[in-house]
Amino acid sequence: xxxxxxxxxxxxxxxxxxxxxxxxxxxxxxxxxxxxxxxxxxxxxxxxxxxxxxxxxxxxxxxxxxxxxxxxxxxxxxxxxxxxxxxxxxxxxxxxxxxxxxxxxxxxxxxxxxxxxxxxxxxxxxxxxxxxxxxxxxxxxxxxxxxxxxxxxxxxxxxxxxxxxxxxxxxxxxxxxxxxxxxxxxxxxxxxxxxxxxxxxxxxxxxxxxxxxxxxxxxxxxxxxxxxxxxxxxxxxxxxxxxxxxxxxxxxxxxxxxxxxxxxxxxxxxxxxxxxxxxxxxxxxxxxxxxxxxxxxxxxxxxxxxxxxxxxxxxxx
Amino acid sequence: xxxxxxxxxxxxxxxxxxxxxxxxxxxxxxxxxxxxxxxxxxxxxxxxxxxxxxxxxxxxxxxxxxxxxxxxxxxxxxxxxxxxxxxxxxxxxxxxxxxxxxxxxxxxxxxxxxxxxxxxxxxxxxxxxxxxxxxxxxxxxxxxxxxxxxxxxxxxxxxxxxxxxxxxxxxxxxxxxxxxxxxxxxxxxxxxxxxxxxxxxxxxxxxxxxxxxxxxxxxxxxxxxxxxxxxxxxxxxxxxxxxxxxxxxxxxxxxxxxxxxxxxxxxxxxxxxxxxxxxxxxxxxx
Ligand SMILES: [Zn+2]
Numbered sequence: 001x002x003x004x005x006x007x008x009x010x011x012x013x014x015x016x017x018x019x020x021x022x023x024x025x026x027x028x029x030x031x032x033x034x035x036x037x038x039x040x041x042x043x044x045x046x047x048x049x050x051x052x053x054x055x056x057x058x059x060x061x062x063x064x065x066x067x068x069x070x071x072x073x074x075x076x077x078x079x080x081x082x083x084x085x086x087x088x089x090x091x092x093x094x095x096x097x098x099x100x101x102x103x104x105x106x107x108x109x110x111x112x113x114x115x116x117x118x119x120x121x122x123x124x125x126x127x128x129x130x131x132x133x134x135x136x137x138x139x140x141x142x143x144x145x146x147x148x149x150x151x152x153x154x155x156x157x158x159x160x161x162x163x164x165x166x167x168x169x170x171x172x173x174x175x176x177x178x179x180x181x182x183x184x185x186x187x188x189x190x191x192x193x194x195x196x197x198x199x200x201x202x203x204x205x206x207x208x209x210x211x212x213x214x215x216x217x218x219x220x221x222x223x224x225x226x227x228x229x230x231x232x233x234x235x236x237x238x239x240x241x242x243x244x245x246x247x248x249x250x251x252x253x254x255x256x257x258x259x260x261x262x263x264x265x266x267x268x269x270x271x272x273x274x275x276x277x278x279x280x281x282x283x284x285x286x287x288x289x290x291x292x293x294x295x296x297x298x299x300x301x302x303x304x305x306x307x308x309x310x311x312x313x314x315x316x317x
Numbered sequence: 318x319x320x321x322x323x324x325x326x327x328x329x330x331x332x333x334x335x336x337x338x339x340x341x342x343x344x345x346x347x348x349x350x351x352x353x354x355x356x357x358x359x360x361x362x363x364x365x366x367x368x369x370x371x372x373x374x375x376x377x378x379x380x381x382x383x384x385x386x387x388x389x390x391x392x393x394x395x396x397x398x399x400x401x402x403x404x405x406x407x408x409x410x411x412x413x414x415x416x417x418x419x420x421x422x423x424x425x426x427x428x429x430x431x432x433x434x435x436x437x438x439x440x441x442x443x444x445x446x447x448x449x450x451x452x453x454x455x456x457x458x459x460x461x462x463x464x465x466x467x468x469x470x471x472x473x474x475x476x477x478x479x480x481x482x483x484x485x486x487x488x489x490x491x492x493x494x495x496x497x498x499x500x501x502x503x504x505x506x507x508x509x510x511x512x513x514x515x516x517x518x519x520x521x522x523x524x525x526x527x528x529x530x531x532x533x534x535x536x537x538x539x540x541x542x543x544x545x546x547x548x549x550x551x552x553x554x555x556x557x558x559x560x561x562x563x564x565x566x567x568x569x570x571x572x573x574x575x576x577x578x579x580x581x582x583x584x585x586x587x588x589x590x591x592x593x594x595x596x597x598x599x600x601x602x603x
Contacts, residue, residue: 160525162545162553167563170573172524172544179498180530184506199482199491200525200544207495221482221491221522226549230484231404245487246400255399257488307499308460310492311453312399315391 005059008267011048014041045266052216055239057248058224060216061195065270067277068127069096069111069154072194075277076284077102077109085136089169092133094125094157095205097140102152103285108144110137110205111154114195127196128161131174134204138178141185150188150288153205158223159198175204182207183303186296190287192262192280193217193249194269209303210287211257213249214276215264219257220247257310260287344368346539360580369537369580371517373419374426374443377476381584382430382439389428391461394454396423400487408485415446423454424479427462429469433588435595438466441476444518449479451523452486456493459527463500463511472510472594474587477528481521494526501530510594512587515542515565515574533590535576536565537583542573 004012018037052060060066073080077100085091097110112129115121137153144151160171182189182205191208197219213219222230224238227245231237246252249261262283269276291299342353346368356363360380361370372380378387395412402408416422424446430439440462442449451459459475466473482490504511513531515524517540525544528534536542543563551558561567565577578586 160544162550164550164554164558164562167543167545167550168571170529170571172542173529173573175525175544176494176498176527176529179495179526180502180505183495183499184502200494200522203491203495204525207499219488221487222484227484244400244402244404245484247487252488255488257492304499304503307492307495310496311457311489312397312486313453313457314395314397316393316395 003063003065005056005063007048007056007059011041011044011267014044049266052248053239054218054242054246054248054251055224057216058196058218058238058242060268060270061214061218063268063270064116066195067269067273068116068156069109069113069194071273072111072154072277072280073100073109075273076281077107080109083136083140086132086139088132088135090130090132092125092130092136093123094127094129094161095133095137097137102288103281105288106147106149107152108140108149109152109154110140111194112157112202112205114156125161127157128159129157129171129201129204130161130163130166131169131171134171134174134178137205138181141182141189145185145187148187150190150291151185151208152284153189153191153208155191155193155197155202155206155219156195156217157198157201158196159226160201160204175200178204179207183307184300185303186300188288188291188294188299189303190284190291192284193219193258194280198223207303207307209291209299209306210259212260212262212283212287213252213258214262214269214280215249216268217249218242218247219249219252220245342370345370362580367579368539369517371444371478373445374421374441374476377441377478377516378426378430378439380580381474381476381587382432383434386431387428387439388430389426390465391427391458392422394423394458396452396454396486398485399453399489400485402485402487411447411485419443419445421446423458424449424451425455425458427458429465429471432474432584432591435472435588435591436469437472437474437591438462438469439474439476442478442516442523444478444480447483449477449523450481450483450490451479451493452483452490453493455483456490456496459493459497460500463497463504466509466511467504467507470507470509472512472591473504474512474514475527475531476514476516477519477523478516479519479521479523479528481523491522494522497527498530501527510590512590514583514587516540518542520544520546529573531575533575534573535578535583535586536568536574537580538565538577540565542568 080100082098096113114127115124189208191206193213224242225235227241228237265272265275344363347366427440515536
């Protein structure tokens with residue numbers, strides 16, 4: 001995917017022009033011209049980013065320069081110690097996690113990890129976990145429970161990996177077990193969809209007391225491409241599928257699935273990692289503060305009720 | 318074994334008309350044309366290759382439980398259209414068509430029953446209802462079934478036959494995986510047994526939630542069981558899939574199932590397992 005998204009082009013062009021004028025003529029000499037252009041830029045940004053389609057958000061959520069789990073760990077946490085492996089078969093590089101400090105408090109963190117270039121993406125399997133990844137995640141979350149530490153998970157995956165080994169080693173069972181065990185974990189869990197929340201591979205680390213989404217993140221039952229392939233036999237109709245499935249953060253908030261939307265910098269998290277991480281820090285701090293006084297039993301009850309009430313149906317008398 | 322149709326010299330193959338009239342059926346597995354009465358007598362199993370044909374939820378329940386013991390619950394739950402989903406057809410029209418085709422309100426039937434005298438909560442999928450897909454109603458009915466098992470302190474049996482989560486309810490369908498798995502956590506905490514029976518096919522979000530969480534997991538022979546569909550896997554890895562991949566026997570070999578059971582043995586196997594759980598505890602649970 002190109003770094004420059006089609007719908008952003010007019011904005012990026014205007015930004016480049018402003019930068020060029022500034023470089024050529026100096027700040028003082030060009031203040032008037034720049035002022036006008038900057039006003040135009042603001043209006044254009046408002047127009048474009050204020051009315052993003054589901055597909056445009058999907059492109060932002062998948063932007064190769066978007067901060068990934070390890071970037072967010074570095075920006076948000078102290079004393080991170082990465083822990084590897086599921087103690088059974090291997091270490092899945094598509095899910096990372098470990099011990100860390102968040103604002104002085106010990107936490108366990110887990111997240112899907114995508115790569116930024118081809119080499120990294122091959123190592124990380126494009127953020128698509130094998131069963132070992134879910135099993136590592138569960139091992140770390142159970143470690144958190146054992147020592148009474150909160151769990152923070154960052155969701156960013158196209159989905160589980162559709163491969164031979166993943167099936168042979170029981171990825172369905174691994175995902176299912178995580179769902180059940182997370183439901184009963186006697187410690188606070190906060191999950192944040194930071195990029196792409198793709199299907200079961202995403203939910204496998206997403207059964208939390210609080211589920212948040214970054215403003216441009218997406219979360220869906222199947223990838224837009226997969227949905228389009230099934231509905232119309234044509235993956236290129238993904239934009240339409242994304243719209244139909246209501247995959248955006250505002251959609252999910254309306255449907256009562258998530259507990260908060262974390263604002264992103266203008267143009268998306270990739271434009272300003274520090275600002276994105278800062279907003280996320282504020283949200284995590286607030287939700288942890290609310291969950292901290294609760295007993296383990298209350299946390300499990302709270303999580304049960306949160307998922308128990310999801311569903312829309314009729315029941316005529 | 319003279320009772321099934323054999324390809325002999327001079328013998329006439331059944332005509333299209335006869336197949337359409339229902340005297341003969343084509344086996345989904347071996348593709349042979351077989352005599353319907355023989356298939357029915359064997360419990361809807363192919364007399365040629367022993368492939369268990371897909372059966373409806375009602376047939377499934379009738380084949381497993383003590384006669385007349387099934388009492389349906391939550392029968393009126395019916396789908397809404399929370400996303401106002403319309404592709405080539407409206408979701409509401411798809412649901413309407415599925416109701417008409419199956420005579421059921423949704424893709425799962427649930428209630429109480431007895432097997433060999435043992436009481437249980439039983440849920441069975443109807444694959445004919447939008448591919449047995451799970452959305453809000455299926456998730457709610459299963460969760461209520463699990464909660465009923467807890468309330469009555471009796472075992473739970475779920476018979477799966479499903480393509481997975483239903484796209485037309487989007488994220489709500491995905492979340493039913495978490496909802497049912499969370500309810501199963503409660504069932505496990507209460508030390509109540511859950512037997513999961515997987516039938517052809519059990520894939521996607523159903524496999525990756527309640528279907529793989531049984532205390533005992535059994536499957537019918539040759540059922541397709543997996544998370545990703547075989548077509549998607551073949552496209553991803555760009556090579557043909559090994560023989561028998563994602564079939565019951567393959568899963569058994571890879572340690573994913575407790576046992577594979579022929580259809581005619583299912584009732585007796587379930588009875589034995591239920592009898593085990595119903596027996597007096599040798600020592601009190603901790
Ligand atoms: Zn056959």
